[in-house]
Amino acid sequence: MSAVRVTDIAHSFVSKRLRMGEVAVDATAGNGYDTLALARMVGQTGEVFALDIQSCALVATGRRLKEHGLDQVGNLHQCGHENLADVVPDIHHGKVSAVMFNLGYLPGGDKSLMTHEQTTLSAIQQALDILKKGGVCTVVCYPGHEGGAREAAMVSQFVEGLDPDLYRFQRHESEHCKNDSPFLWAVEKICSG
Ligand SMILES: C[S@@+](CC[C@H](N)C(=O)[O-])C[C@H]1O[C@@H](n2cnc3c(N)ncnc32)[C@H](O)[C@@H]1O
Known part of the structure; x- marks a missing residue:
């Protein structure tokens, strides 16, 4: 049996918390798998903002x-995604239910066009700022x-430094993981203060 992927x-994690008609963000659209998953969860009455620096990623996402x-x-x-708070209109700030990050580079694409810690941390902070109370943010990291x-x-240092009165967070790894295997941070905003 194959191992569960992060x-x-x-x-x-997101599907247990995101409802039809809600607003979500895919901060790294890539090939559009996460955007599609979010779009299925919010349905025709919801909205998913999807960001990527590469036009080919957005073409693939739109096609999907x-x-x-x-x-x-x-x-x-x-x-x-360092422009996330500008891309998502002000009317949605404090009302976004989920933001997903899947860091790194586009599989099968140009590996030099990958995410970088400085912009990633700024984007995660913006994501947390626009979440509603009970909203969630997931970040898949690729140390390998x-x-x-x-x-x-x-990213781990940033998440572990979050105020535990405002956020609950958990790290997940896939089964049989090695030191440099991908891992997931799943963060829930428990207080909008
Ligand atoms: C691992 S892929 C994402 C996979 C995607 N979520 C999916 O479901 O197919 C990482 C993506 O992040 C994008 N990326 C790199 N830097 C970025 C940035 N500053 N803002 C937004 N996307 C970025 C890359 O172009 C690449 O498409």
């Missing part, structure tokens, strides 16, 4: 949504990628 754990009849749900933006170990360590 991306599947992230989907499961269309194939599933969910293209009206997606709001795609070619820009870095070149440059990924430092980013993963910085």
Whole structure:
């Protein structure tokens, strides 16, 4: 039997908390798997903002949504997630139910176009700021990628430094993981203070 992937754990965590008609964000759209999962969860009455720096990622994401009849749900933006709070309109701030990050590079794409700790940390902070109380943020980290170990360590330091009165957080790893295996941070905003 194959091991459970951390991306599947992230989907499961979010699906238990995200409802039809709600607003969600995919901060790293890539090939659109996470965007599609979020779009299915919020349905035709919801909205999913999806960001990526690469136009090919947004094309793939748009195609995937269309194939599933969910293209009206997606709001795609070619820009870095460090602009997340500007991309998501003010009316949604404090009302977003879920933000997903899947760090690193586009599988099968240009590995130099990967996420970087400085912009990633700024984006995670913005994601937490726009979440509603009870909203969740997931971050899949890839310490085995070149440059990924430092980013993963910085993300862990950031999450472990969050105020426990405001956020609950858990680290998940896949079964049979090695030191540099991908891992997931799942954060829940428990107080909007
Ligand atoms: C691992 S892939 C994401 C996979 C995707 N979530 C999926 O379901 O297919 C990481 C993506 O992050 C994107 N990326 C890199 N830097 C970024 C940034 N500053 N803002 C937003 N996306 C970025 C890359 O272009 C790449 O497509």
